[in-house]
Amino acid sequence: MSLELKNLYDDFRDGETIKAFAKIINEDSKKLKSPINIMEVCGGHTHTIMKYGIPQLLPKNIKFIHGPGCPVCIMPKERIDHAYVLSMHENVILVTLGDMIKVPGSNGSLQDARAKGADVRFVYSPLDCIKIAKENPNSKLIFFAIGFETTTPMTAALLDTVIKRDIKNIFFHINHVTVPEVMKELIDSRDVHVDSYNNKIDAFLGPSHVSVISGSKIYEEFPRDYNRPVVVAGFEPVDVMQAISMIVKQFIENRCELEVEYKRLVNYDGNIKAQDLINKYFEKADLFKWRGLGNIVNSGLKLKEVYKDYDAEIIYKDVLPLEEIEDHKLCICGDILRGMANPPECTIFGTACKPTTPIGSCMVSSEGSCAAYYKYGNLI
Amino acid sequence: MNKTISLACGNGGEENNELISKVFYKAFKNEILEKSEDAAIIHNGELAFSTDSFTVSPLFFPGADIGKLAICGTCNDLAMMGAKPKYLSCSVIIEEGFETRELEKIVRSMKKELEVNGAIVVSGDTKVVPRGSVDKIFINTTGIGEVLKKGISSNNISEDDLILVNRDIGCHGATIFSTREGIEMTSNLESDCASLFPQVKALIDAGIHITALRDATRGGVSAVLNEWAKQSNICIEVEEDKIPVSDEVSGICEILGFEAAALANEGTFVLAINKDDANRAIEVLKTFEPCANATIIGKVTDEHKQKVILKSSWGTKRFLDTPSGELLPRIC
Numbered sequence: 001m002s003l004e005l006k007n008l009y010d011d012f013r014d015g016e017t018i019k020a021f022a023k024i025i026n027e028d029s030k031k032l033k034s035p036i037n038i039m040e041v042c043g044g045h046t047h048t049i050m051k052y053g054i055p056q057l058l059p060k061n062i063k064f065i066h067g068p069g070c071p072v073c074i075m076p077k078e079r080i081d082h083a084y085v086l087s088m089h090e091n092v093i094l095v096t097l098g099d100m101i102k103v104p105g106s107n108g109s110l111q112d113a114r115a116k117g118a119d120v121r122f123v124y125s126p127l128d129c130i131k132i133a134k135e136n137p138n139s140k141l142i143f144f145a146i147g148f149e150t151t152t153p154m155t156a157a158l159l160d161t162v163i164k165r166d167i168k169n170i171f172f173h174i175n176h177v178t179v180p181e182v183m184k185e186l187i188d189s190r191d192v193h194v195d196s197y198n199n200k201i202d203a204f205l206g207p208s209h210v211s212v213i214s215g216s217k218i219y220e221e222f223p224r225d226y227n228r229p230v231v232v233a234g235f236e237p238v239d240v241m242q243a244i245s246m247i248v249k250q251f252i253e254n255r256c257e258l259e260v261e262y263k264r265l266v267n268y269d270g271n272i273k274a275q276d277l278i279n280k281y282f283e284k285a286d287l288f289k290w291r292g293l294g295n296i297v298n299s300g301l302k303l304k305e306v307y308k309d310y311d312a313e314i315i316y317k318d319v320l321p322l323e324e325i326e327d328h329k330l331c332i333c334g335d336i337l338r339g340m341a342n343p344p345e346c347t348i349f350g351t352a353c354k355p356t357t358p359i360g361s362c363m364v365s366s367e368g369s370c371a372a373y374y375k376y377g378n379l380i
Numbered sequence: 381m382n383k384t385i386s387l388a389c390g391n392g393g394e395e396n397n398e399l400i401s402k403v404f405y406k407a408f409k410n411e412i413l414e415k416s417e418d419a420a421i422i423h424n425g426e427l428a429f430s431t432d433s434f435t436v437s438p439l440f441f442p443g444a445d446i447g448k449l450a451i452c453g454t455c456n457d458l459a460m461m462g463a464k465p466k467y468l469s470c471s472v473i474i475e476e477g478f479e480t481r482e483l484e485k486i487v488r489s490m491k492k493e494l495e496v497n498g499a500i501v502v503s504g505d506t507k508v509v510p511r512g513s514v515d516k517i518f519i520n521t522t523g524i525g526e527v528l529k530k531g532i533s534s535n536n537i538s539e540d541d542l543i544l545v546n547r548d549i550g551c552h553g554a555t556i557f558s559t560r561e562g563i564e565m566t567s568n569l570e571s572d573c574a575s576l577f578p579q580v581k582a583l584i585d586a587g588i589h590i591t592a593l594r595d596a597t598r599g600g601v602s603a604v605l606n607e608w609a610k611q612s613n614i615c616i617e618v619e620e621d622k623i624p625v626s627d628e629v630s631g632i633c634e635i636l637g638f639e640a641a642a643l644a645n646e647g648t649f650v651l652a653i654n655k656d657d658a659n660r661a662i663e664v665l666k667t668f669e670p671c672a673n674a675t676i677i678g679k680v681t682d683e684h685k686q687k688v689i690l691k692s693s694w695g696t697k698r699f700l701d702t703p704s705g706e707l708l709p710r711i712c
Contacts, residue, residue: 056696355704356388356704376699376701377701
């Protein structure tokens with residue numbers, strides 16, 4: 001018998017297993033001394049939680065705080081405007097990943113740019129850029145690279161190929177960000193606001209795909225220095241239920257540890273080859289502006305100085321706008337990305353701001369919390 | 381409405397509905413059009429009338445081609461109103477340089493599919509436009525059908541009805557998307573493109589009490605259910621694990637981040653059938669080769685009017701929303 005795709009996920013969506021974990025969690029939760037708030041950092045987890053109705057299975061003293069881990073949602077308008085301007089530039093093909101083409105900047109989205117005649121394309125794999133560049137030798141292909149640790153190696157692999165094959169018409173606009181820095185920012189900044197919101201983050205669910213690349217080691221400091229347990233979890237409902245159960249057990253047994261639920265692919269060190277590739281081409285940018293969260297030190301990546309000939313931000317710096325842009329006044333995406341508000345608390349949620357006419361970034365991407373709430377509803 | 385028309389306006393979902401209601405309905409407003417049925421019912425309820433244009437890319441894909449699609453699309457809209465497709469028009473816009481051999485191949489599949497429906501093309505038009513003005517070939521067909529069973533309507537569904545599908549869903553959308561994106565995999569995935577009149581006729585002949593039928597084309601099964609929930613002012617509650625989805629389609633959905641219920645179909649329809657007749661309708665459908673998985677997927681309630689609720693096997697509930705936006709892959 002050959003292995004089919006469904007063999008990989010069927011067991012992890014099994015209703016009976018989900019119910020069994022719900023029972024364990026509900027029993028264990030009675031022993032909790034105080035309620036716990038778990039932040040799922042990644043938008044993919046938010047999506048799983050809402051799609052499979054997981055809050056409906058949990059006791060009242062366990063709550064989710066939705067985190068900022070959606071690369072499209074955290075993209076500030078300034079950088080979307082960069083993409084827009086580049087796409088409208090003569091002879092440019094702007095290539096990016098999925099949902100990015102829907103996010104509105106101050107002039108519109110990449111979709112709007114495309115409707116006005118810009119050549120905007122999306123790819124599943126950055127390596128598809130090579131084919132596009134080859135078919136369009138007289139155009140300049142700019143890859144607008146987005147994503148966390150998960151997608152960075154693919155951008156590095158593309159640059160690696162471009163250099164090795166001496167391809168002259170592929171350039172990069174880098175918007176890669178990293179998870180641990182924003183987690184620290186959320187803990188630190190929250191101490192200022194925590195009284196008014198009263199929703200302390202007690203534990204984290206770490207996204208498994210990030211750790212497939214970076215290993216579980218990137219979260220070591222959270223139990224050690226911040227007294228927050230972290231469980232690295234997969235994206236299927238059984239994974240999430242099991243990870244919650246592991247967190248609850250840590251609390252009732254007075255432990256505070258880094259644990260891995262997603263043992264089928266995550267180990268301590270991660271994918272060293274991918275990490276080497278990233279380190280070869282990228283270095284930490286001093287600051288990266290996150291939508292709603294502002295500048296976070298060391299949270300972004302940029303191309304190393306020696307690769308500046310491939311860096312669209314340097315090559316096109318004369319045409320790229322620099323001014324700061326304020327978010328929409330009524331939009332509370334900032335608070336939502338900080339995990340301080342839930343989407344339905346926003347006055348324009350579902351009225352002025354919908355997936356078809358998004359105002360805030362959290363409504364744009366299918367991984368955003370607002371989109372997940374809008375799409376799946378709240379039937380508790 | 382946005383200032384310019386985006387691709388999302390043609391998705392069969394929310395933006396598409398907005399375009400239709402704010403531009404076309406606004407201008408053309410009349411009682412027949414406003415019923416929003418798959419085909420207009422005219423001439424004292426005796427005739428069904430519908431039109432559809434076909435722009436699929438690629439033109440040839442596993443399971444069908446644009447020619448078969450152009451006949452099935454219009455004939456199925458007629459069949460969904462309980463009508464027998466009779467007379468069609470066929471209008472083509474061809475890009476300069478298109479190969480005659482390919483055109484002949486397309487027309488041959490149209491002829492074959494007309495025979496399945498017992499319909500004939502009685503009027504036509506041909507335009508050739510300069511290179512780049514259309515993508516290879518666009519086809520429009522318009523059809524007239526004879527209503528065999530009156531009173532089928534998406535506006536009359538009630539708690540007396542059960543919701544059924546005639547087969548596993550999402551094959552057409554999954555096939556087109558994977559062909560278009562050049563996703564290579566070993567699978568038997570092919571479009572479900574088929575004429576539905578024979579199935580509808582069998583249901584009518586068996587005396588099944590049909591409340592409503594709708595083929596789940598763009599926007600898929602979730603668009604149909606949401607349209608019905610709104611048109612009939614009801615709540616439709618669907619059991620997620622009852623919806624038949626093939627392994628191939630769920631595999632594509634897994635890779636690209638789609639929901640099978642939002643994928644387009646060309647030979648799949650949703651039925652609202654009176655409770656007493658639902659099991660018999662399934663038996664009738666199962667006599668057709670592609671319908672081995674015909675099944676009851678849900679019921680009508682008054683819990684959340686105008687909404688569709690999806691129930692999981694572990695007891696949680698969520699909305700099944702009208703698809704919106706362009707079909708895009710998720711990024712991580």
